[in-house]
Amino acid sequence: MRIMQLRLLSRDIIPHYLKRISKWRSSRLIRVEDTYTTHFCPIPHLKERYGNPEPSATLYCNFILKSLHQFFQLDLLPSDGELQVLDYGCGPVICNVISASKHARSITMAEYTPQGREVVEQWLNGSLTSFDWSPHFDYIVQTLEGKSEEEARERERSLRKKMKGVVSCDLTKDPPIDPQYLGPYDIIVCSLVINTTSSSIEEHQAQMNRLASLIKKGGYLLFVTCLRADGNEGVHQYHYFCGGSDVEYNAIAVSMKCLFSMLEASGLAVVSSSDHLCTGKPDIRSNFIFVAGRKV
Numbered sequence: 331m332r333i334m335q336l337r338l339l340s341r342d343i344i345p346h347y348l349k350r351i352s353k354w355r356s357s358r359l360i361r362v363e364d365t366y367t368t369h370f371c372p373i374p375h376l377k378e379r380y381g382n383p384e385p386s387a388t389l390y391c392n393f394i395l396k397s398l399h400q401f402f403q404l405d406l407l408p409s410d411g412e413l414q415v416l417d418y419g420c421g422p423v424i425c426n427v428i429s430a431s432k433h434a435r436s437i438t439m440a441e442y443t444p445q446g447r448e449v450v451e452q453w454l455n456g457s458l459t460s461f462d463w464s465p466h467f468d469y470i471v472q473t474l475e476g477k478s479e480e481e482a483r484e485r486e487r488s489l490r491k492k493m494k495g496v497v498s499c500d501l502t503k504d505p506p507i508d509p510q511y512l513g514p515y516d517i518i519v520c521s522l523v524i525n526t527t528s529s530s531i532e533e534h535q536a537q538m539n540r541l542a543s544l545i546k547k548g549g550y551l552l553f554v555t556c557l558r559a560d561g562n563e564g565v566h567q568y569h570y571f572c573g574g575s576d577v578e579y580n581a582i583a584v585s586m587k588c589l590f591s592m593l594e595a596s597g598l599a600v601v602s603s604s605d606h607l608c609t610g611k612p613d614i615r616s617n618f619i620f621v622a623g624r625k626v
C-alpha cells in the first residue's frame with residue numbers, strides 16, 4: 331500500500347519537477363546590468379504589466395496608478411502647475427506620470443535602455459502604434475478624478491507638451507543622470523528599479539542616496555519596490571521574468587523595516603505607504619509597496 335502511494339506520488343510530482351528544472355535550464359540567468367540593454371523587450375513588458383488599468387488582482391498597473399493618484403489627493407505640494415517631475419528608470423511606461431502631470435511644469439523621463447527610451451519617444455511624437463495608453467488616461471482622469479472624456483484627451487495633449495526630455499540614466503554611476511538633468515526635482519517617481527539594479531543592502535542604500543540627491547528639500551520620492559513576504563529581515567534574492575523574453579533577471583526584496591530605515595538614511599521621511607500582494611500571473615510571488623518619502 332505504502333509503495334503504491336509512493337509510486338503514485340512520484341508519478342505526479344517527478345514530471346512536475348523535471349518540467350521546472352528544464353524550464354530553469356533553458357532560461358538564462360544573467361546579472362541585471364548585462365541583461366536590460368540586450369534582452370529587455372518594451373512592448374511585451376507593457377502588455378504583461380500595463381495591459382489593463384482597471385482594478386485586477388493579478389496586475390501591477392492598477393496598484394501604482396491608484397497609489398500615485400492617492401498621493402496627489404493628499405495635497406502636500408502646491409497645485410499651481412509648477413512642479414518639476416522626473417520618472418527615473420521609467421522603462422517604456424507613460425502612465426506613471428499622468429497624475430503628476432496635472433501639477434507639473436515639466437516632466438523628464440529617464441531610462442537606462444535605448445529601446446525603452448525609443449518607445450517613450452514614439453508616444454511623444456504620436457508614432458506609437460503597438461500600445462495604446464488612452465485607457466490609462468481615461469481611467470485616471472475619468473474614473474479616479476471624476477472628469478470628462480474631453481479632459482482625459484486634454485491631459486494627453488498637455489502631458490506631451492510638458493515632457494521636456496527623454497534621457498539616459500544609470501543608477502550605479504555618479505551622477506546617475508546626464509548632468510544637464512540633475513534637477514533638483516519636486517517629485518521623483520521610481521518604480522521597480524532599485525530592487526533590480528542592486529543585490530545587497532549597501533548597493534540599495536547607495537542607489538537610494540543618488541536618487542535622493544536629485545530631490546529638492548521638501549520634495550518627494552514616490553517609490554515602488556518589492557517587500558519580502560516571509561516576515562524575515564535582510565535581503566531576499568529572487569528571479570523574475572520581464573519584458574517577454576525567457577531571460578530571468580536577478581532582483582531583491584527587503585523587509586518594510588529595512589526599506590524605511592534606508593529611506594530615512596537617505597534623508598527621506600515616510601509620509602504615506604500602501605502595499606499590494608499580487609495573487610496571480612505574472613507577479614505571482616510579488617508583494618509590492620508604494621512609499622512616499624519627503625526630503626527633509
Ligand SMILES: C[S@@+](CC[C@H](N)C(=O)[O-])C[C@H]1O[C@@H](n2cnc3c(N)ncnc32)[C@H](O)[C@@H]1O
Nearest residue numbers: 366419420421442443499500501502521522523
Ligand atoms: C522592471 S523595469 C521597471 C520599469 C518601469 N519603471 C515600471 O515600473 O514598469 C526596471 C527598469 O530599470 C531600468 N534599469 C536597469 N538597469 C538600470 C540602471 N543601472 N540604472 C537605472 N535604471 C536601470 C531598466 O531599463 C528598466 O526600465
